[in-house]
Amino acid sequence: MEHELRRQDISAVLIAGPTASGKSALALKLARDLGGEIVNADSMQVYGVLEILTARPRGADLQQVPHHLYGHVPPDTAYSTGIWLDQARAAIGEIRARGALPVVVGGTGLYFRALTGGLSDMPAIPDALRAQLRTRLESEGVAALHAELARLDPPMAERLRPADRQRILRALEVVRATGRSISTFQGRGGAAVIEADTAHCIVLDPDRPALHARINARFAQMIDEGALDEVRALLALAVPPQHPAMKAIGVNHLARYLAGEYSLADAVDLASAATRQYAKRQLTWFRNQLDARWQRVTPS
CATH class of the missing domain: 1.10.287.890 (Crystal structure of tRNA isopentenylpyrophosphate transferase (bh2366) domain)
Structure with missing residues (x-):
């Protein structure tokens, strides 16, 4: 497969696949062959400490080509698809500025959707508000946040299960930060960092x-x-x-x-x-x- 690729024909390589399917090895080979640098698109491999348990690239692999967005997030730090997208956009811009080819690899489908412009263009949430609501979630429980969401955004509160911690938290963050329902932002696709039409997109489908x-x-x-x-x-x-x-x-x-x-x-x-x-x-x-x-x- 890699012999069919020509660097001048593609803007990037995207490699998705399930855990343990050999994505990292393929990414390494294509990055070597095509003059590329690897960008992580796995939501667990961003965290520090868990190098072995999340199967992050290690040792000699890291020395062969540059790797980006691996193990750079402390385990106690909040992280999101939006943060990853901002960091991936910056890393890919730097890779291209060096004349190298971005090779994005991972198993987190939402990351690839965001990268190619398929994720809703959500507003930025102030760090202080995010921290405050997460603290309240732990101290007061999800029912209290759902009740506040029902007051500020009744239609969205009705759509969400009362026990759905993450979606209730996210909807409350948005309405508190903007005064508008999260539903007004959903469905508005963001700008693509990588156009799937110009990239070589691979999904591994193992036996x-x-x-x-x-x-x-x-x-x-x-x-x-x-x-x-x-x-x-x-x-x-x-x-x-x-x-x-x-x-x-x-x-x-x-x-x-x-x-x-x-x-x-x-x-x-x-x-x-x-x-x-x-x-x-x-x-x-x-x-x-x-x-x-x-x-x-x-x-x-």
Whole structure:
């Protein structure tokens, strides 16, 4: 496949796919062959501490070509698709200014949608307001925020489940910051950072039994390489359990092993099963959301 690509014909390479499908290896090869630099599009690989458990590129891979937006976010820091998009836009601009080709790789579908202009153009939320509402969410509970949303934006409050913490929080942030319902911003696509029509877009669609075997083997290898030490380090930071970094697959299972609730074998089995389920959800999203501009490839 890579031999068919010519640098002068494309503005970027986009590589999506489920976890453990070989995305990083493909990105590295194409970046080497085409004079590219790699930009992360995985929402868990942005976090520090969890290098092994999130399968971030390491060691010699990082020395072969420049990598961007990996491990740069402290685990206790709020992070969003909008923040990632701003950072990706800046990184891609710098890559192009150096005359290199952006190679964007990851498993977070919303990141690719945002990058190609398919995400709603949401307003910026002041940091102080975001922090205030998140603190209230933890201290007062989601019901209190839903009640406030019902007062400020009744139609949106009716549309959302009363227990949907993240969407209620987001809708309340927007109406408090702008005085307008989040619904007025939804559906307004943002400007594309990369045009899918001019990029080479690849989505990896691996054979399922092979993918499952790779997931199982990889998680066992993560244990051997020090994933338990990463979880210990993360727990030592006392990050709130609802924070996205704490929801990285394997964190909860290994934390419960460290607490004596699971055997290590059970923790590994459960984490591997959760990873397989996550890969299935990713594949479903890619199948339903990525259009014919994306070349579907079965890794060998």
